[in-house]
Amino acid sequence: MNSIDWERAAPWVVGTLFFCLIIALWEVAGHNELTFTTVMPPPSEFLSMVVESGFRIGLGSQAASLDEAILATFGRVFAGMTLAFIAALITGMLIGLSRFVTWCISPLLYVLAPIAPIAWIPLAIVVFGINNGTAVFIVFMGVYFILTIGTLAEIRRVPEEYVTVSGNLGASKWQRWVWVVLPAILPGVFTLLRTNFIAAWMAVLVAEMVGMRDGLGAIIMMGRNLFNNELIMFGMLIIGVSGFLVDRILAFIGKRILWWRV
Amino acid sequence: MNSLNTDQPRVQSGAGSAPRQVFELDHLTVNFPTRKGAVPSPLQRMNLKIEAGRITTILGRSGCGKSTLLRTLGGFIQPEDTGGVVYKQHFMTGPTPEIVMIFQENNLFPWLTVEGNVKFGLRFRKEDTRDQATAVSEILASVGLTAAAKQYPHELSGGMKQRTAIARALITRPQVLLLDEPFSALDISLKRHMHTLIRELQEHTGTSMVMVTHDVEEAITVGDRVLVLGGNPASFLIDEDTTAPSMLDRYSSDYLELQKKVESVIY
Numbered sequence: 001m002n003s004i005d006w007e008r009a010a011p012w013v014v015g016t017l018f019f020c021l022i023i024a025l026w027e028v029a030g031h032n033e034l035t036f037t038t039v040m041p042p043p044s045e046f047l048s049m050v051v052e053s054g055f056r057i058g059l060g061s062q063a064a065s066l067d068e069a070i071l072a073t074f075g076r077v078f079a080g081m082t083l084a085f086i087a088a089l090i091t092g093m094l095i096g097l098s099r100f101v102t103w104c105i106s107p108l109l110y111v112l113a114p115i116a117p118i119a120w121i122p123l124a125i126v127v128f129g130i131n132n133g134t135a136v137f138i139v140f141m142g143v144y145f146i147l148t149i150g151t152l153a154e155i156r157r158v159p160e161e162y163v164t165v166s167g168n169l170g171a172s173k174w175q176r177w178v179w180v181v182l183p184a185i186l187p188g189v190f191t192l193l194r195t196n197f198i199a200a201w202m203a204v205l206v207a208e209m210v211g212m213r214d215g216l217g218a219i220i221m222m223g224r225n226l227f228n229n230e231l232i233m234f235g236m237l238i239i240g241v242s243g244f245l246v247d248r249i250l251a252f253i254g255k256r257i258l259w260w261r262v
Numbered sequence: 263m264n265s266l267n268t269d270q271p272r273v274q275s276g277a278g279s280a281p282r283q284v285f286e287l288d289h290l291t292v293n294f295p296t297r298k299g300a301v302p303s304p305l306q307r308m309n310l311k312i313e314a315g316r317i318t319t320i321l322g323r324s325g326c327g328k329s330t331l332l333r334t335l336g337g338f339i340q341p342e343d344t345g346g347v348v349y350k351q352h353f354m355t356g357p358t359p360e361i362v363m364i365f366q367e368n369n370l371f372p373w374l375t376v377e378g379n380v381k382f383g384l385r386f387r388k389e390d391t392r393d394q395a396t397a398v399s400e401i402l403a404s405v406g407l408t409a410a411a412k413q414y415p416h417e418l419s420g421g422m423k424q425r426t427a428i429a430r431a432l433i434t435r436p437q438v439l440l441l442d443e444p445f446s447a448l449d450i451s452l453k454r455h456m457h458t459l460i461r462e463l464q465e466h467t468g469t470s471m472v473m474v475t476h477d478v479e480e481a482i483t484v485g486d487r488v489l490v491l492g493g494n495p496a497s498f499l500i501d502e503d504t505t506a507p508s509m510l511d512r513y514s515s516d517y518l519e520l521q522k523k524v525e526s527v528i529y
Contacts, residue, residue: 161365162371164338165363165365169359169430170386170434172386179385260373262372
């Protein structure tokens with residue numbers, strides 16, 4: 001019989017227990033009708049509300065099922081992040097290829113990078129309208145500049161020996177970028193993508209709160225408009241848990257697929 | 263990529279007479295370009311002939327210019343045009359796939375297995391993939407890495423890493439192998455194994471090798487010829503033929519005498 005590996009299980013067990021403890025305290029507070037639970041109803045209340053409504057959020061024609069809301073948000077975040085990841089790699093490598101391009105683009109990058117993605121929302125709505133385009137664009141803007149700057153830093157970190165070795169073995173300039181520089185920088189840029197996922201996640205929720213009719217952010221806004229605190233709490237829980245799950249998936253990819261360190 | 267300048271033909275003096283040479287330094291001067299103009303390296307108007315089909319080792323203190331010299335031989339540093347490195351009767355103007363370099367570290371790509379790293383040497387050559395697979399397994403066997411073929415560099419010891427790097431360099435059948443302190447990070451017993459291996463591979467393939475090191479024992483036992491570089495501007499303070507069998511015996515009087523002579527110059 002295999003005994004449980006406590007060294008590995010401990011963080012999970014302790015983490016889960018503590019999480020449950022907080023929920024339990026919250027429930028107790030709810031049953032004793034402490035004041036804060038009128039704005040923050042405990043899980044038993046908001047979860048039962050959602051189950052009773054058959055996992056459909058909202059009223060009448062605006063109602064959408066929960067899985068649609070989750071899929072909509074995930075789709076936007078992944079589309080935006082994937083586009084930003086690819087675009088950042090391409091921009092970074094183009095900049096790395098030519099000093100002239102570096103001089104042209106890098107001031108622009110550093111001016112645009114500090115602008116919060118939320119600030120782009122008004123412009124994006126004008127250009128794309130209130131639809132997926134806006135949400136994807138906001139996520140893209142939230143990650144692209146940081147990733148590009150990160151890509152440049154990663155390219156500078158590629159050991160000189162790699163470049164010499166590949167040139168020695170007959171790789172052309174392009175072959176060197178594809179077969180050596182790209183694999184050398186991928187894990188580092190991906191780690192950066194993971195750390196910036198939170199920013200992208202927040203950006204899409206704000207975009208959904210401001211304009212979209214669907215998605216997890218829209219649930220919060222609907223709750224606000226209907227004075228439905230259960231709905232708000234439920235939306236917040238789903239946002240938190242989904243974000244946590246996506247981070248675990250990204251961590252898994254980073255550890256299992258892009259595992260090497262240069 | 264035509265890296266040999268064909269506009270400047272140059273006839274080697276005494277061509278045809280033995281021993282054949284692989285490199286000739288002809289008034290070689292290297293300066294480092296900086297923003298405030300060129301900074302001279304210790305290498306000023308150097309002259310030297312390096313024989314083909316042998317191992318030449320270059321010893322010297324840190325900063326004496328030995329690594330710069332090796333990089334210039336590889337074509338990675340462009341010397342002043344008052345002279346240069348003559349390779350195959352022409353002044354070198356850049357790297358060529360015929361001359362392969364091995365470094366102290368970072369030789370291997372961490373995302374490829376031992377096999378993948380070795381195969382990388384053939385990736386940019388037009389050869390039958392079946393021939394390539396045979397070549398890879400043969401070369402891995404010759405450096406004793408058949409069992410480690412599927413392992414990744416981070417799973418290897420320092421010696422295995424360097425053996426992989428040597429295998430990848432030799433699979434391309436280069437004319438010249440340049441080694442920049444390749445065994446410095448290894449412990450003494452592993453180092454001696456590598457010395458034997460590199461000598462065997464040299465005898466087997468006939469590749470010309472130039473190795474830079476700061477280890478006197480390594481220079482004498484591995485090299486067929488030992489050069490000591492020193493001074494500023496630099497010159498070859500010692501130039502000894504070490505092909506005699508006694509030079510492989512670390513307790514022979516010839517060996518000890520040379521070691522003493524070299525150490526008195528270096529330290």
